Amino acid sequence: MSIHPTSFDLPKQNCFLRLFSVQGRHEFHWVCAPNKPLNKPTRYWFSALTSYLISCLITCLLITFAIHRDVYAQQVENPIDLGADYELNDKLFFNTADGARLSGMLLKKKNLSTPVPTILQFTIYARPQERDLQTLKDIADRGYVGVIAYSRGKYLSEEAIKPYETDGADARTVIDWISKQTWSDGQVAMMGGSYNGFTQWAASKQLHPALKTIVPIVANRPGMGLPMENNIFINPNYQWAFYVGNQRLLDNKTNDDRQRFREMQFNWWYSGRPYREIDQVDGTSNPWLQTWLQHPSYDRYWQDMAPYGKEFAQITIPVLTIDGYFNDSQVSSLDYLRQHLQHNPQAEHYLVIGPYGHFGAQRGGEKKLNELDIHPAALFDINALTFAWMDYVLKGKQKPSFLKDRVNYFPVGESQWRHAPSLSAMSDHMLRLYLTPDTKHKQHRLTPTLEIQQNYVEQIVDFADRKNSNNDYYPYPILRNNIDRSNGLIFVSDPFKEDILLNGAFSGELIASINKRDFDFGVTLYELTPEGHYFHLGYVIDRASYLHDPSQRQLLKPNQVTRLPLTQTKLISKRLHKGSRIVVYLNVNKNAFSQINYGTGKDVSDESIGDAKRKLVVKWFAGSYVNLQLMLLHEDP
Template identity: 60%
Template sequence: MLARLFLLCALALFSVCAQAQKPELGPDYEVNEQLLIKSPDGAVISAMMVRKKDQKQALPTILQFTIYVRDRDLLSLKEAADHGYVGVIAYSRGKYLSPDPITPYEYDGRDANTVIDWISKQRWSNGAVGMYGGSYNGFTQWAATKNLHPALKTIVPYVAGGPGMGLPMENNIFINPNYQWTFYVSNNKYLDDAVNNDRQRFRKMQFDWWQSGRAYREIDQIDGTPNPLLQKWLQHPAYDHYWQSMVPYRTDFAQIKIPVLSIDGYYNDSQISGLYYLREHTKYLPNAEHYLIIGPYGHFGAQRGGEKILNDMEVPTSALIDTKKITYDWFDYILKNANKPVILKDKINYFVMGENQWRHAPSLLGMANGQLQFYLSTSIKNGRYRLQDKLPPITQYLTQTVDFKDRQTSNNDYYPAPIIRKEIDTTNGFIFVSDPLSEDLIINGAFSGEIVASINRRDMDFGITLYELSNKGEYFHLSYVIDRASFSQDRSQRQLLEPHKITRLTLPPTRLLSKQVKKGSRIVAYLNINKNPFSQLNYGSGKDVSDENILDANENLKVKWYAQSVIRIPVLRAATEAQ
């Protein structure tokens, strides 16, 4: 068996080396690029290790576990060694030298624990392991905590992904922009950059599918290349046991009694999953030692300390951080009894846009000391529907009709690019505008609320986007959410709506941010049905949405949006006293 593995791995190594030359680290480092670690179920995990040769004593180990195999990985291990650790990177089964099938998500938690156990038994290990990394690498850290190995002492997830929470679906809606990701990570032992960078191919696929009216389950037929991973995922439109088994779920979080440092961004596409872990961890373990650093960063910016320009918005220099330095300062704090990183003055450490300074709070809820509460009223002021603070009569509603056969019109322009704009889409949906704010305040946290509606069908997908409308007439994108009505009560079990029955739909967790708004600014809410080429089309028939096609659009969707729909926005008042 072992001989077979070495033969297979030798072939894989030849294939990998044929792609690119790895950097040479020099004579001061012990390097092993061909570690093969066998899992309890017989799979093989491929890994690499780097340590300083002059280190005689056993050291803590910094582990990355990832599906992304890159030539620069050795440099990140050298970085760990230069900080006084042993650096190890391990890859999802099937990647690099592993002969097994490539299977994202499903085995990473148990395989990470296999690697941690192996590390803890090596002569160069002192039995302590810390993990870090972003996106998929953030997910694998949380996956490893589902059955926590005693050698794992801390994790530092950046913009952590969540299978079934952000990719491939968000709030039970399958989304298209990352469709090519499955090919990117599974086409070979490394990464298929050529496929991933072929934006024209996949943009064309999305619009061809949109124009065709075909079922979502047939989208790979339109592309012309089978996508077996997507087809597997489409069998799980609910957040069911398949997804729940991959990361901690509910009471699993109560057992995660190790320190955690999360890093995220207000405009990170996967913020919903990244903050899911924090919310659930502190819910089930209220005294969890879980810190958060968050600011005006996107998905990639949060992993490298921010970007000077984010979605056409200039980011203040004071918002930029040294993510890697903070990470190793944290490891020194946990694993070597050094001082805590300076930025961590409390559990939640956040940058206030507009005010342009860092603030600190003991919890997510502790970021705010009040809230704005607005109802989506039917009354009109200055040609716009009002966001009003008084509860309207339950009989008042606005009616929206959506023709899913119509492919000339897209609904729900919610994506925050650019963040600041002069105009927003007013061609469909409903725009609600508040009266001018009577005071300066900080919007601090994630908005929540309930949408009260009735429809003539069995289901709908909808979205809400929030803006600040400044005195200068500029719209600042604050936050957004897209949601599937039939999963409003339970993400793990679909509950179809009863036609024409008034239903209260509780919004799922939305994207968090901190933004100072000035007296005289207005809050704008944009409510719409989600109908565009960038995600599934929910025709409302009640069938599995992946099986619906344009024939299910024989009847227009008619929605009554009731004025008792409410949006709650957490705010920090008298901010100068709360620093």
């Protein structure tokens, strides 16, 4: 684990280490805030002592992670004793129309007397002797045939490994094969999380008649959440292409080399080199990253991977989506749901969502999320729900009683589930808060009415500066004692006069002008509690030139006022207590964890610190606002 090389050479800043976790990948970086300068001897001893304590802390954390990983590995890697009741085919092959050969595994009970439905998981994560066999056993134990098929080049397939690109068509090949087997009753369902959630939607792009339902959990949408978020390429999962692409199974050694990829990010940051050269900084070429960088727009390359636009209208099968408020890929996952219902309003699409992260949602929740205690009632048996749903769709049994309406959600700060017929029905009114500049006080204001006492507030960002980063937006910790005030703009509302539910994703519009042709920015929403703590309620990072159309870049005109819509934000349900305030943290995005948009108008991947000769000047205008979806509290949810 490397230490920020200039952390204690900044006497005017108080710096502390923060752990960020993005889709399961843990990253440390420094957050700095202004402080009174220390004298030289004090700085020396403070630096030495702090470095020692940090080394101890990091060592303890790494040992903890290693123990946790090893214990978990022992749990999933112990050989599974199938006994004599099962029939396993662990060398299954499928031939595609274009001549490729896929591989997979099949497990069923030997005593099946009649054809039965099949549950399929299509995945790039090849773990045939670990979790995959356990998944197949879980399926077979519930009276289904279980099939796991792998992406091209994985497991026993000798093809080139291709993340995303052919998974939809390949999954349909497997579905077609299953439907023609003597043990199949012609019905196929799919389930799984993250990448395996994406493959379900990819298979549904052209619906095979045998596919009867899908259960996507925290589903990824290529080009929307990873490897880029709202057209901004982000770094936390940089190593993923090596993890899945280096070998037929998984390259855990490379994936677990946290120090290598942390150093890569900061070395790239300090070098000022173009983002396209980040793999040269690492020292190992990353061909898949280079392929993805050729598609900075959400173009046909990305659109062809999963349902897009009107293609959602032909998805007429029931869908059960499971997600979490703190899932990094939530925007992707819920975009599938929103698009499905937009193009097919009569679709039977259910949602279960609660206070979970990316991995917690795939387990039905966890008792602790980061440092946050989760109410026991928010936890549910995800296997029981999934298979009850399968029984409902495939065997005609009762719908799971857990699904009391189309949207089933557990608010943070409450003790029971709530239910609504739609996402919009989660709230009963909308509160608009205007970002009101106020340089006379320590912080700007959020006001329910438009007040123009000052037309705009100016923000200046030096992209050549590598001592300071901008935009601390990630929800780790979720509950914190303070927020970064070293740069960016902070807007604070008046306190709420009663408890209320924040129920939905925030939206809004920013009004701004810049002296360049483009910029990246972030908006983070907090609850400031009466006790003075900051609870992370959601965030968005955006590239201004793609806000009106992610598929086509539209550069800004320098010094011309433009409107920037806020739409791709995360949904949350949380009880806001009487006396709490809403805080909006607005900042330009400039850090080591994503592309740096220098604003020239060139492909951002080709820009470098050589394009930072002019500082960015942003004027944030009065009239900008955020919309909050709220629900008045009643005794019976």
